[in-house]
Amino acid sequence: MxxxxxxxxxxxxxxxxxxxxxxxxxxxxxxxxxxxxxxxxxxxxxxxxxxxxxxxxxxxxxxxxxxxxxxxxxxxxxxxxxxxxxxxxVVDSSLSPDLDVDIHSVIATEGQRRLVLHLQRERKPSIVRKKKAQAASLDCEICGFSFSRSYGGIADGYCEVHHLLPLSEVEETTKTRLEDLAILCANCHRVVHLQNPPYTLSEVRAMLTG
Structure with missing residues (x-):
């Protein structure tokens, strides 16, 4: 080639x-x-x-x-x-956000295994839909950004979902509760994951306020 x-x-x-x-x-x-x-x-x-x-x-x-x-x-x-x-x-290079990961097939450190499970839960479509339906607003819980207000109808209903449970507490048997999830914009979600374990929402808010 x-x-x-x-x-x-x-x-x-x-x-x-x-x-x-x-x-x-x-x-x-x-x-x-x-x-x-x-x-x-x-x-x-x-x-x-x-x-x-x-x-x-x-x-x-x-x-x-x-x-x-x-x-x-x-x-x-x-x-x-x-x-x-x-x-x-992400480990599996064919992974789609809509697919579950067989964590037991992943050869990785414990921290990596927990991170894969964390990201898997954030991206599971059924969880995202339920959180959107429950939320009073889809504004980012860190900065207040709204995709629909900024981009109009084309972005109506769009947001990202972040799992608040610390990685140290993530286990396969732990059931994801809607109160364990936060609505975030893409930028804040990326910043939250700039370190492992992720920053808390309060820590990222503090970055914005200086």
């Missing part, structure tokens, strides 16, 4: 994973081994490998990352983006 064909294939993979994993990046790049990427110019943005991704909410966050060497291309030391602290491991 020539270089141009490979670049097109990687671009298509990045766009597909960005959509399937509900990442919300404006620009995305893919590298199978997580070492070399084309540079990023539009934000929020994400770098993907076969098992997960790193999200950059702003250009400043991207430019100041100590884990990236940014020149004509982005280079990352081995083992690649998977070693970056805010890397989100």
């Amino acid at each position: 020539d270089r141009r064909a490979k670049a097109i294939l990687n671009r298509d993979k990045a766009e597909r994973l960005n959509t399937e994993w509900n990442v919300g990046a404006v620009q995305s790049r893919y590298s199978n081994d997580g070492h070399w990427y084309a540079t990023l110019a539009h934000f929020p943005a994400a770098l993907f490998d076969a098992n997960g991704y790193v999200f950059f909410a702003t250009e400043e966050e991207y430019q100041n990352s100590p884990h990236l060497r940014i020149g004509k291309q982005i280079s990352i030391r081995r083992p690649g983006i998977s070693a970056i602290p805010n890397y989100v491991r």
Whole structure:
């Protein structure tokens, strides 16, 4: 495969994973081994490998990352983006947000296993629908942003759902309650997951108020 064909294939993979994993990046790049990427110019943005991704909410966050060497291309030391602290491991590269994950088939650390289960629950369509139906408002519980007010009818009814239960308490047998879920906008949800375990809603609100 020539270089141009490979670049097109990687671009298509990045766009597909960005959509399937509900990442919300404006620009995305893919590298199978997580070492070399084309540079990023539009934000929020994400770098993907076969098992997960790193999200950059702003250009400043991207430019100041100590884990990236940014020149004509982005280079990352081995083992690649998977070693970056805010890397989100999805593990199964064919995972769709609408599908359940067989956690027992995942070979990962306990923290990674809990994170996969956490993300699985946030993306389960039945849970999202029930939370939307229960909520008095779909405004972001951190910043107050409303997709429908900002974008009109095309975004009516859209929001993201975040699981509030700490990762240390997440178990397969724990039933998800609607009161354990929060309505968030895409930006705040991404910031919540910039660390593992995730920031609390109060911590992200404090970032906004300085």
